[in-house]
Amino acid sequence: MTVALVALIGLLAGVLAGVFGVGGGILFVPALALGLGLTQLHAEAASLLAILPTAVVGSWRQQRYGNIDLRAALIVGIAAIGGVQGGVILAVSLPESLLRRLFGALLLLTAVHVGWRARHGS
Amino acid sequence: MVVLKLVLIGVLAGFFGALFGVGGGVVLVPLLVVAAGLDQRRASATSLAAILIASIAGVATYALHGQVKPGAAAIVGVPAVLGVLIGTALQQRVPFRRLSYGFAVLLAVVGARLVA
Numbered sequence: 001m002t003v004a005l006v007a008l009i010g011l012l013a014g015v016l017a018g019v020f021g022v023g024g025g026i027l028f029v030p031a032l033a034l035g036l037g038l039t040q041l042h043a044e045a046a047s048l049l050a051i052l053p054t055a056v057v058g059s060w061r062q063q064r065y066g067n068i069d070l071r072a073a074l075i076v077g078i079a080a081i082g083g084v085q086g087g088v089i090l091a092v093s094l095p096e097s098l099l100r101r102l103f104g105a106l107l108l109l110t111a112v113h114v115g116w117r118a119r120h121g122s
Numbered sequence: 123m124v125v126l127k128l129v130l131i132g133v134l135a136g137f138f139g140a141l142f143g144v145g146g147g148v149v150l151v152p153l154l155v156v157a158a159g160l161d162q163r164r165a166s167a168t169s170l171a172a173i174l175i176a177s178i179a180g181v182a183t184y185a186l187h188g189q190v191k192p193g194a195a196a197i198v199g200v201p202a203v204l205g206v207l208i209g210t211a212l213q214q215r216v217p218f219r220r221l222s223y224g225f226a227v228l229l230a231v232v233g234a235r236l237v238a
Contacts, residue, residue, distance in 0.1 A: 003197060010198030011205040016225060018209020019216060025144035028198045030232045036194055044143025045184035046191045048177045050199030051145050054206050055174040059167075061210075067167035072128055072158055076150070076168070077175025079132025080139070084176055087140030088183040100236055103142055107233025110148055111226045118222030 006035040014054060025051050026110060029103060040100040041091060127157040132172065140180040145173040 013027035025047045032043035062068050091099060131153045139146035147169050154165035184190050 007197050007201045011201035013198065014202030014205020014207075015209040015212070016205075017202070018206040018211075019213050019218075019221065020225060024198075024202045024206070025139075025142075026148075026229070027232075028202070029143050030236065031198055032194055034232075034235075036197070038191065038194055041189055042191055042194070044141075045181070045189040046195040047143035047198075048140070048180040048184065049190055049192060049195035050202065051173065051177045052181070053199050053203045055145065055170055055177060057203055058206060058210075059171045059174050062167035062170060065167070067164055068171050069160060069164055069168045070171070072154065072160065073168045073171035073175075075125060075128040076132035076135065076154075076172040079129040080136030080172060080176035081179040083133035083136025083138075084140040084179045084183055087137040087142075088180065088187065090137075091141050091143075092187050092189070104233045104236030104238075106142055106144075107229050107236065111229035111233060113148060114222055114229065115226035118219045118226070 002035060006031050009035065010050070017054065020114065024054055026107065030107070033100070040096055040103060044091060044099075044103075124158055131157060132176075135172070136176045136179070139173070139176050140183065143180075145169075145177060147173060 009027065009031040010024075013024040013031070016027065017024040028047040028050050029040075029043045032038045032046055033040055038046065059068065094102075131150065135146040135150045135153075138144075138149065147166070150169040150172065151162075151165045154160045154169055155162060160168060181190060
C-alpha cells in the first residue's frame, strides 16, 4: 500500500515537473525518505537515479523540437561532473539529521521561488 | 567569457544537485538565462540535457560509495516518466498561477516537516 502511494507521488512529481519545469527530484527525495523510510542519503542517491528516465525522455523530445543549445549543455554538463564530486563527498560526510534539515531548507527556498515566480508572472 | 560562465554554472549546479539529490533546474534555468543569455525555453531544454549528464555522474559517484538503491528509484522514477508527459501536455491549459501557489504551499509544508 505504501509502495503504491509512493509510486503515485512519483507520478505526481512527474506531472509537476512537466508543468513547472521544476524537477521531480525535489519531491522524489521526501517521498523516498518519508514514504519508504530510506535514510536521507539513500533517498538522495536513489532520486538522482530516478531522475534519469525523465531527463532522457525530456531531452529527447526537446532535441526533436530543436530547443537544446548542445554546446552549452555539454559545457555545463561536463563541468558539473567536477561539482558532483564535491557534493557527494559533502553529503556522505554530513550527519544524517543535518543533511535532512538542509534539504528541508532547500524545499522552503524553492517554495518561495515558485510563489514569487507566480506572483511576478513568468 | 561565456564559456567560463557556463563552466562555473556547471560546477555549481553539479555540487548542489549531488548534495541534495535533485536535478538543480531551479538554479540552472535562471543562471542560463541571466549569465549565458539563453531565452526561457532554450534554457529549460538545455538545463534538462545538462542535468542528464550531471545526474549520471551523481549516480555513478554515489554508487562508488555504495549508496544507490535501484528498486526504490524505480518506484518513483518509472511513474514519473508518464507524469512528465501528462504535465507537459497540460502545461498550456492549466491555471498556472493558482496551481503555482498550491505547489509552493506543498513544498513549504514538506520542507517545514523536514526542518523541524
